[in-house]
Amino acid sequence: MFKRLSITFWATVFVGVVCLSLVGVDVWRSLNARSEQLAEMERLGANLARAMAQQADDTIKAADTALADVVERIETDGTGARALARVQRQMQTQVINLPQLVGLFVYDEQGRWIVNSRGTPGQAYNNADREYFIHHRTHPERGPHVGHPVISRSSGRWIMPVSRRLNKPDGSFGGVVLATLDIDYFRRFYQSFDVGARGAVALLSDDGVLLLRQPFDSSRVGSSMRDSELFRHYAQQRGAARTGSAFFHSFHDNAVRLNSFRPLEHYPLFVTAALSREEMLERWRRDTFTSSAGVVVLAALLGFFGKRLVDQIKLRAQAEAELRQARDALESANRTLERQAMQDGLTGLANRRQFDVTLGNEFSRAMRHQDTLAFIMIDVDYFKQYNDLYGHSAGDEVLRAVSKLIRALTPKRPGDLTARYGGEEVGILLPNTDLHGAQAVAERIRQAVEQLQMPHNGSPFGVVTLSAGIATIAPQRGVHLAGMLVEAADKALYVAKSEGRNRLSLAP
Numbered sequence: 001m002f003k004r005l006s007i008t009f010w011a012t013v014f015v016g017v018v019c020l021s022l023v024g025v026d027v028w029r030s031l032n033a034r035s036e037q038l039a040e041m042e043r044l045g046a047n048l049a050r051a052m053a054q055q056a057d058d059t060i061k062a063a064d065t066a067l068a069d070v071v072e073r074i075e076t077d078g079t080g081a082r083a084l085a086r087v088q089r090q091m092q093t094q095v096i097n098l099p100q101l102v103g104l105f106v107y108d109e110q111g112r113w114i115v116n117s118r119g120t121p122g123q124a125y126n127n128a129d130r131e132y133f134i135h136h137r138t139h140p141e142r143g144p145h146v147g148h149p150v151i152s153r154s155s156g157r158w159i160m161p162v163s164r165r166l167n168k169p170d171g172s173f174g175g176v177v178l179a180t181l182d183i184d185y186f187r188r189f190y191q192s193f194d195v196g197a198r199g200a201v202a203l204l205s206d207d208g209v210l211l212l213r214q215p216f217d218s219s220r221v222g223s224s225m226r227d228s229e230l231f232r233h234y235a236q237q238r239g240a241a242r243t244g245s246a247f248f249h250s251f252h253d254n255a256v257r258l259n260s261f262r263p264l265e266h267y268p269l270f271v272t273a274a275l276s277r278e279e280m281l282e283r284w285r286r287d288t289f290t291s292s293a294g295v296v297v298l299a300a301l302l303g304f305f306g307k308r309l310v311d312q313i314k315l316r317a318q319a320e321a322e323l324r325q326a327r328d329a330l331e332s333a334n335r336t337l338e339r340q341a342m343q344d345g346l347t348g349l350a351n352r353r354q355f356d357v358t359l360g361n362e363f364s365r366a367m368r369h370q371d372t373l374a375f376i377m378i379d380v381d382y383f384k385q386y387n388d389l390y391g392h393s394a395g396d397e398v399l400r401a402v403s404k405l406i407r408a409l410t411p412k413r414p415g416d417l418t419a420r421y422g423g424e425e426v427g428i429l430l431p432n433t434d435l436h437g438a439q440a441v442a443e444r445i446r447q448a449v450e451q452l453q454m455p456h457n458g459s460p461f462g463v464v465t466l467s468a469g470i471a472t473i474a475p476q477r478g479v480h481l482a483g484m485l486v487e488a489a490d491k492a493l494y495v496a497k498s499e500g501r502n503r504l505s506l507a508p
């Protein structure tokens with residue numbers, strides 16, 4: 001089936017397959033590059049989240065350690081003037097050593113400052129209304145409490161309160177020790193990350209309050225994100241699943257971002273690094289566009305030149321077919337010419353030229369094989385009279401009819417040849433035949449012609465008859481020539497004629 005399809009078809013298929021393969025490979029490569037880009041984005045987000053969580057944990061932990069120290073001293077040494085002076089010095093040192101600390105403060109059970117790291121005994125502020133104060137007053141737990149960011153009453157800066165409860169010796173509420181963390185400290189750290197123009201990082205509490213977001217927007221600090229896709233997802237996770245990443249619509253601008261989230265190890269907070277998918281895929285899009293444009297141009301060029309090539313192949317195939325046709329026609333014409341060159345036009349028998357060639361060949365063969373070669377020379381009787389009586393065309397008809405008969409009755413072995421030897425003479429060459437065999441053939445022909453009963457008023461027989469001279473030879477090199485066989489048959493024919501015609505005569 002495949003053989004029947006033309007080369008043009010296969011060339012078209014080839015060009016098509018190459019073009020499609022080019023496009024296919026490009027699509028496959030670009031989809032791969034996209035997945036690779038997204039995987040890279042996920043790795044980047046996860047690393048950012050890990051660094052942020054670690055930094056937040058370390059920052060709060062250092063402040064909390066200072067708080068635990070102060071709590072321990074006050075609960076041990078009391079709030080006498082000397083004890084407080086010592087605590088104050090200690091707090092001052094801590095604030096100097098820890099850059100994230102804005103200040104350390106101790107409040108009594110009424111919310112009044114007892115002592116602070118700045119050394120200013122201020123009665124001006126009462127923080128009994130602050131969330132962290134109320135929390136410790138109403139919760140007996142001794143652990144640290146991370147509050148929501150507020151603007152400091154003393155410094156006017158955004159701070160994040162981390163606090164611990166002070167107990168009186170009887171275990172009742174004795175006040176609060178507070179460390180205020182500088183929000184700018186976190187911001188500076190977050191600003192050092194490259195999250196792209198549309199990326200964001202954030203620190204949130206486990207109850208869904210936004211503590212800090214970079215890019216910074218003070219109006220959002222302390223706002224609830226409980227309804228965000230990110231928080232709803234995070235709140236449902238437990239254990240190791242709280243570290244992960246997923247695409248969410250942003251709570252702020254509804255853009256789709258890959259959020260890598262991670263909880264802090266020691267505090268009920270978590271961080272998230274949100275990278276914009278659009279931004280991350282921008283470079284991939286540019287690359288894909290460039291390479292696709294290249295591939296399209298390449299495919300178009302290939303298609304264009306492929307079509308030209310196919311056209312050329314088509315033309316060539318056409319030219320080849322035409323050439324083949326012309327060659328066949330030429331060969332057939334040659335065969336006709338050849339046949340005509342070797343054939344007699346009137347009788348359709350071999351002509352004299354072919355007779356001479358065949359006689360030469362068969363004579364040599366007989367000589368080599370020491371065979372006998374027989375030759376019968378046939379001549380129509382009184383043919384001149386026939387022409388004179390019935391006309392030349394009628395004479396031609398007789399020649400045709402006699403020749404047809406002779407051809408039909410001549411043996412058809414290879415090498416046997418019937419030829420128009422002269423005007424109205426026909427010669428029959430019979431290789432490997434003895435005199436007896438040739439005589440039988442000649443007699444059969446003579447009788448058949450006589451029985452045709454073609455009227456011939458110019459002949460004493462009344463019908464067309466013929467005479468034949470028969471000769472055979474077993475040629476020997478250096479003794480015989482091919483012409484001698486013809487000569488002998490001719491002489492025998494002459495004898496047949498002189499003995500009355502319509503008969504055979506054998507050469508001696």
Ligand SMILES: Nc1nc2c(ncn2[C@@H]2O[C@H](COP(=O)(O)OP(=O)(O)OP(=O)(O)O)[C@@H](O)[C@H]2O)c(=O)[nH]1
Nearest residue numbers: 380381382383384385387392393395396423424497
């Ligand atoms: N119609 C026709 N006549 C031919 C052709 N070739 C030779 N002839 C004639 O054949 C005749 C041969 O005559 P001759 O050789 O004298 O002998 P004949 O009349 O046949 O008498 P015998 O052979 O002695 O019986 C001549 O008149 C030729 O013109 C031919 O192709 N067509």
